[in-house]
Amino acid sequence: RGYSEQHGRRFTAVIPTNVFGPHDNFNIEDGHVLPGLIHKVYLAKQSGSALTVWGTGKPRRQFIYSLDLARLFLWVLREYDEVEPIILSVGEEDEVSIREAAEAIAEAMEFRGELVFDTTKSDGQFKKTASNAKLRRYLPEFQFTPFRKAVKETCAWFNANYANARK
Numbered sequence: 001r002g003y004s005e006q007h008g009r010r011f012t013a014v015i016p017t018n019v020f021g022p023h024d025n026f027n028i029e030d031g032h033v034l035p036g037l038i039h040k041v042y043l044a045k046q047s048g049s050a051l052t053v054w055g056t057g058k059p060r061r062q063f064i065y066s067l068d069l070a071r072l073f074l075w076v077l078r079e080y081d082e083v084e085p086i087i088l089s090v091g092e093e094d095e096v097s098i099r100e101a102a103e104a105i106a107e108a109m110e111f112r113g114e115l116v117f118d119t120t121k122s123d124g125q126f127k128k129t130a131s132n133a134k135l136r137r138y139l140p141e142f143q144f145t146p147f148r149k150a151v152k153e154t155c156a157w158f159n160a161n162y163a164n165a166r167k
Helices: 002-007 032-047 066-079 096-106 133-138 148-158
Strands: 014-016 018-020 051-054 063-065 086-088 117-118
Touching: 002 032, 002 063, 002 066, 002 096, 014 066, 018 066, 018 148, 051 063, 063 066, 063 148, 066 086, 066 133, 086 133, 086 148, 096 117
Parallel strands: 014 086, 018 063, 051 117
Antiparallel strands: none
């Protein structure tokens, strides 16, 4: 804001929520929740073992597909003319529980094993809701990729690129 006021240049910040998609970091220890779960499902399927998910599976998150985020970044670069930051996220109505996310990944990966929730591990914060109201004022018709479709595409990419994926 200060630079804009002093030099007349427009800079802003974009604030995405939980991003996932092809070319992600699928490291189980360092990656975010969805790519980490995708890798865990892959390994459980290969070994014929159960899939263990930390916590109860009840916490809810807003996940944004990286390809949707890329389209929104292009819009910000070309059209967004404010200095104030903008949150790039699906709406609160599209929040997904960790259990729902794990089930969607298991389905997309055709994992038929047992799904176990390790309740000795912490759930973390129950919700981390971010409002996309400002984005919707600008782009009320923007169509986010449906969650299960985005998960399926990401899992397909991971399976096809396992040898070279970041993990």
